[in-house]
Amino acid sequence: MYIDNPATYTDYYELTMAQGYYLAGMHKKRASFDYFFRKIPFEGGYVVFAGLQELINTLQHLTFSQSETEYLRREKFSDEFISYLENFSFKGNIYSVREGEIIFPGEPILRVEGNLLETQLIETILLNILNFQSLIATKASRIKVAAGEQSVVLDFGLRRSQGLGGIHATRAAMIGGFDGTSNVYSARRFDIPAGGTMAHSWVQSFDDELTAFRTYAKYYPDDTVLLVDTYDTLQSGVPNAIRVAKELQEKGYSLKAIRLDSGDLAYFSRKARNMLDQAGFHDVKIAASNQLDERVITSLRTQDAPIDIFGVGTKLVTGHPSPALDGVYKLSSFGGEPKLKISENIEKITLPGKKKIFRYLNEDGTFYGDAILLQDEKVIERMHHPTFPAQKSDVRRRRHEEIMLPVIEKGNILTPELTIEAISAYRKERLDKLQREFKRLEFPHIYKVGISSSVMEIRDVLMKVHKT
Amino acid sequence: MYIDNPATYTDYYELTMAQGYYLAGMHKKRASFDYFFRKIPFEGGYVVFAGLQELINTLQHLTFSQSETEYLRREKFSDEFISYLENFSFKGNIYSVREGEIIFPGEPILRVEGNLLETQLIETILLNILNFQSLIATKASRIKVAAGEQSVVLDFGLRRSQGLGGIHATRAAMIGGFDGTSNVYSARRFDIPAGGTMAHSWVQSFDDELTAFRTYAKYYPDDTVLLVDTYDTLQSGVPNAIRVAKELQEKGYSLKAIRLDSGDLAYFSRKARNMLDQAGFHDVKIAASNQLDERVITSLRTQDAPIDIFGVGTKLVTGHPSPALDGVYKLSSFGGEPKLKISENIEKITLPGKKKIFRYLNEDGTFYGDAILLQDEKVIERMHHPTFPAQKSDVRRRRHEEIMLPVIEKGNILTPELTIEAISAYRKERLDKLQREFKRLEFPHIYKVGISSSVMEIRDVLMKVHKT
Numbered sequence: 001m002y003i004d005n006p007a008t009y010t011d012y013y014e015l016t017m018a019q020g021y022y023l024a025g026m027h028k029k030r031a032s033f034d035y036f037f038r039k040i041p042f043e044g045g046y047v048v049f050a051g052l053q054e055l056i057n058t059l060q061h062l063t064f065s066q067s068e069t070e071y072l073r074r075e076k077f078s079d080e081f082i083s084y085l086e087n088f089s090f091k092g093n094i095y096s097v098r099e100g101e102i103i104f105p106g107e108p109i110l111r112v113e114g115n116l117l118e119t120q121l122i123e124t125i126l127l128n129i130l131n132f133q134s135l136i137a138t139k140a141s142r143i144k145v146a147a148g149e150q151s152v153v154l155d156f157g158l159r160r161s162q163g164l165g166g167i168h169a170t171r172a173a174m175i176g177g178f179d180g181t182s183n184v185y186s187a188r189r190f191d192i193p194a195g196g197t198m199a200h201s202w203v204q205s206f207d208d209e210l211t212a213f214r215t216y217a218k219y220y221p222d223d224t225v226l227l228v229d230t231y232d233t234l235q236s237g238v239p240n241a242i243r244v245a246k247e248l249q250e251k252g253y254s255l256k257a258i259r260l261d262s263g264d265l266a267y268f269s270r271k272a273r274n275m276l277d278q279a280g281f282h283d284v285k286i287a288a289s290n291q292l293d294e295r296v297i298t299s300l301r302t303q304d305a306p307i308d309i310f311g312v313g314t315k316l317v318t319g320h321p322s323p324a325l326d327g328v329y330k331l332s333s334f335g336g337e338p339k340l341k342i343s344e345n346i347e348k349i350t351l352p353g354k355k356k357i358f359r360y361l362n363e364d365g366t367f368y369g370d371a372i373l374l375q376d377e378k379v380i381e382r383m384h385h386p387t388f389p390a391q392k393s394d395v396r397r398r399r400h401e402e403i404m405l406p407v408i409e410k411g412n413i414l415t416p417e418l419t420i421e422a423i424s425a426y427r428k429e430r431l432d433k434l435q436r437e438f439k440r441l442e443f444p445h446i447y448k449v450g451i452s453s454s455v456m457e458i459r460d461v462l463m464k465v466h467k468t
Numbered sequence: 469m470y471i472d473n474p475a476t477y478t479d480y481y482e483l484t485m486a487q488g489y490y491l492a493g494m495h496k497k498r499a500s501f502d503y504f505f506r507k508i509p510f511e512g513g514y515v516v517f518a519g520l521q522e523l524i525n526t527l528q529h530l531t532f533s534q535s536e537t538e539y540l541r542r543e544k545f546s547d548e549f550i551s552y553l554e555n556f557s558f559k560g561n562i563y564s565v566r567e568g569e570i571i572f573p574g575e576p577i578l579r580v581e582g583n584l585l586e587t588q589l590i591e592t593i594l595l596n597i598l599n600f601q602s603l604i605a606t607k608a609s610r611i612k613v614a615a616g617e618q619s620v621v622l623d624f625g626l627r628r629s630q631g632l633g634g635i636h637a638t639r640a641a642m643i644g645g646f647d648g649t650s651n652v653y654s655a656r657r658f659d660i661p662a663g664g665t666m667a668h669s670w671v672q673s674f675d676d677e678l679t680a681f682r683t684y685a686k687y688y689p690d691d692t693v694l695l696v697d698t699y700d701t702l703q704s705g706v707p708n709a710i711r712v713a714k715e716l717q718e719k720g721y722s723l724k725a726i727r728l729d730s731g732d733l734a735y736f737s738r739k740a741r742n743m744l745d746q747a748g749f750h751d752v753k754i755a756a757s758n759q760l761d762e763r764v765i766t767s768l769r770t771q772d773a774p775i776d777i778f779g780v781g782t783k784l785v786t787g788h789p790s791p792a793l794d795g796v797y798k799l800s801s802f803g804g805e806p807k808l809k810i811s812e813n814i815e816k817i818t819l820p821g822k823k824k825i826f827r828y829l830n831e832d833g834t835f836y837g838d839a840i841l842l843q844d845e846k847v848i849e850r851m852h853h854p855t856f857p858a859q860k861s862d863v864r865r866r867r868h869e870e871i872m873l874p875v876i877e878k879g880n881i882l883t884p885e886l887t888i889e890a891i892s893a894y895r896k897e898r899l900d901k902l903q904r905e906f907k908r909l910e911f912p913h914i915y916k917v918g919i920s921s922s923v924m925e926i927r928d929v930l931m932k933v934h935k936t
Contacts, residue, residue, distance in 0.1 A: 003632060003653075011626055011650040013664030020666075020687050026673065033669070071656050120669060127627035128634060135630075158479055159595035160792040162603075164471060165633030166596060182479040185471075188539050196481030198488075201501070201588060201799040204807045205494065219488050231810050231934045263812035314792045323786035324628040331669040339672045342699050344731035466699045 027117035034108035041322035045444025051133030052099035091411040100427035140176025146294040155181040157317030169317035203230040257285035369448030383450025495585035502576035509790035513912025519601030520567035559879035568895035608644025614762040623649040625785030637785035725753035837916030851918025
């Protein structure tokens with residue numbers, strides 16, 4: 001489960017509103033909320049959706065234990081309401097795109113339906129789970145794209161992750177395309193391959209670097225990665241690593257890699273590669289770490305730095321420099337009526353009604369653009385730009401996929417739990433269908449997301465009602 | 469406790485190194501590690517140290533349960549080493565500055581002593597706890613400084629916090645100077661005041677805004693904050709709030725506040741204040757939220773926006789735009805000998821030996837500057853710039869405080885557990901002694917941190933040893 005007490009991993013106002021609805025006798029009325037985000041982080045062209053399975057599991061366990069109801073009693077919530085919560089469990093429906101899906105701004109990628117109380121109560125934890133994991137899966141995907149499919153990218157971020165956020169940062173990184181992690185806790189919890197070898201302190205704890213390397217190789221002959229920059233990378237680190245590589249070879253083993261953790265990685269990796277190659281160790285890989293992100297890795301790639309393995313920490317797990325996805329959860333219908341929130345900021349005006357998403361395809365199967373339709377629309381002729389309706393696209397001749405599926409119905413889970421590996425494979429399959437212009441790390445092409453004429457009409461009618 | 473299985477909330481290499489030390493028979497040798505950071509986040513002038521109590525509590529519970537040793541067995545760790553871990557507990561010493569202390573780059577503010585295995589093994593979780601909480605306490609302090617002592621600043625960040633990082637983000641925000649939170653989970657866990665009233669969905673769930681406001685006021689007459697921007701702030705929101713304020717007044721209650729969550733907060737707060745004042749509601753406060761941080765708040769302050777309460781979310785809890793403190797944990801002595809790590813980057817060269825910190829004071833009791841000395845030094849005449857020794861300061865006539873204290877000795881906790889309130893009060897007391905030039909949000913004055921001649925000599929001798 002996500003957390004031991006999910007019902008109180010929430011904002012206080014979810015509880016005051018829930019009680020208000022209960023006392024006003026409104027809590028059983030039907031409501032529906034949309035989850036969507038407004039801005040792609042990292043100035044990128046897409047987001048990888050992650051966190052869904054954690055959300056599903058958490059909702060199954062969202063109940064109020066005695067310690068929680070005692071807290072509510074101390075906070076002066078009414079006995080009547082607390083009795084209601086004692087029997088609370090989520091009995092609503094959830095429709096969502098699959099975990100690992102490629103998503104875009106403004107799309108209602110997840111919809112929650114149920115009674116007003118339950119749909120409101122889960123807002124904060126839903127946002128907390130989906131916003132963060134989608135953020136990190138997106139960052140991981142960008143880093144993997146920069147490093148290239150043939151490279152190995154490893155999560156080294158736990159020491160700089162935002163407290164216990166490290167748990168799900170690693171989960172999300174794997175969904176986004178990472179190959180492994182140093183994080184033992186998450187590896188155990190999510191069945192992810194973990195690994196790691198030595199820190200500078202290992203080298204410092206021996207009288208000399210060579211003894212430090214030899215000792216490590218003695219105990220881990222089939223999994224030795226030597227950190228070569230404690231004293232002097234080229235004068236001491238790499239030559240000592242080569243000596244140990246020879247000694248391992250004589251015993252029938254191979255040195256796996258050397259790791260560079262400071263200095264100019266392009267320069268040192270090239271020099272080290274030459275030294276290793278000249279000694280005949282073409283198969284000893286070069287790993288690099290130290291403040292890496294997709295931009296540094298791109299720069300290393302364009303310089304042809306011979307790095308095989310990238311260890312990425314801080315900037316991956318914190319989503320630097322965009323440490324939050326701005327996902328929101330907005331009421332879209334209540335008591336069977338579509339609902340709207342108006343704002344001074346045009347892009348903050350919501351889309352009313354229960355909606356679904358069609359993803360239109362190009363001839364070759366790649367993604368053309370997405371349309372937001374009302375749930376009961378079967379087919380549309382064209383889609384409109386959400387805030388500039390004169391701009392529209394004809395979609396009559398295009399194939400489409402309906403990308404939202406029911407995942408919870410009346411509180412029951414409908415979808416099997418997937419492994420992280422399977423979710424990551426789905427992400428890859430989908431990302432392969434996104435044309436490369438949208439995957440560009442900087443100034444990507446903007447993916448088309450439109451709304452149907454019906455969605456537009458309902459919004460415009462409601463705007464008039466509230467503004468007069 | 470910080471987490472249910474703290475022993476495996478770690479990087480894998482801590483375990484491979486620990487086993488290596490154990491198998492090589494080195495694990496009982498004495499070692500000492502320093503925790504310090506290199507760069508102040510947010511381009512600020514100081515950092516607020518936070519997380520210490522969580523670290524202390526966690527170390528008390530850092531043991532290997534059966535499920536953890538089973539994992540290690542599957543990962544092919546040796547039976548001998550696993551037996552050792554089954555009886556493991558941290559029996560070392562920790563010296564640290566107090567939680568809430570004002571700290572600066574390069575200072576070894578926390579030192580861990582013990583055997584090599586235990587001091588190495590706790591690295592990752594120590595960094596995870598201290599880096600994040602110090603980051604957020606620092607951000608919170610900056611926001612409180614910008615808002616001013618008389619303002620109320622509230623943490624609204626849970627929905628955008630980095631997953632479970634939200635738990636300690638709130639704890640750290642309170643240490644840094646926040647007055648309350650919306651986060652119910654952390655409020656319960658750390659005994660913090662929590663609060664909150666309504667979202668836009670509350671207003672949308674009623675036929676009209678006035679009914680929504682009235683219903684809320686009916687159930688919470690002594691704690692009503694009305695969100696006024698769902699449809700039209702000045703045409704509808706504020707006038708409806710004033711009607712409800714009158715109705716509450718007739719029943720002997722007072723409307724507590726209105727909240728603005730979009731649009732130009734300077735403009736709307738001024739207009740709303742006028743409307744409230746003209747209706748006689750001088751005591752109804754104005755709360756504002758929406759992408760706030762210390763810079764936006766400073767701007768609102770300079771425009772004399774009449775805002776009493778600031779709700780700060782995303783940018784507080786994620787430490788935007790510097791989402792990590794770069795704290796590190798470096799070996800400083802081993803087997804009784806001082807140890808050094810060299811680097812191509814001068815500022816990454818470590819300070820060897822067991823050290824302490826003297827904080828020198830000005831005549832008026834404010835902080836003058838800090839010196840890093842060897843543990844056995846009693847008095848020094850001058851301190852030197854760490855990387856430019858020709859720059860030095862005479863400190864002979866200055867009073868000083870020794871700011872590091874023993875907090876754990878042979879595994880036993882020496883210090884009483886403080887409330888968050890007490891830690892925050894200490895932070896305030898110390899911050900008051902930092903001259904305002906260092907608290908400036910942009911281009912702050914740089915606080916003096918020097919090293920003693922003895923520290924410098926040991927470093928320089930060891931540099932020569934390793935570089936020849």
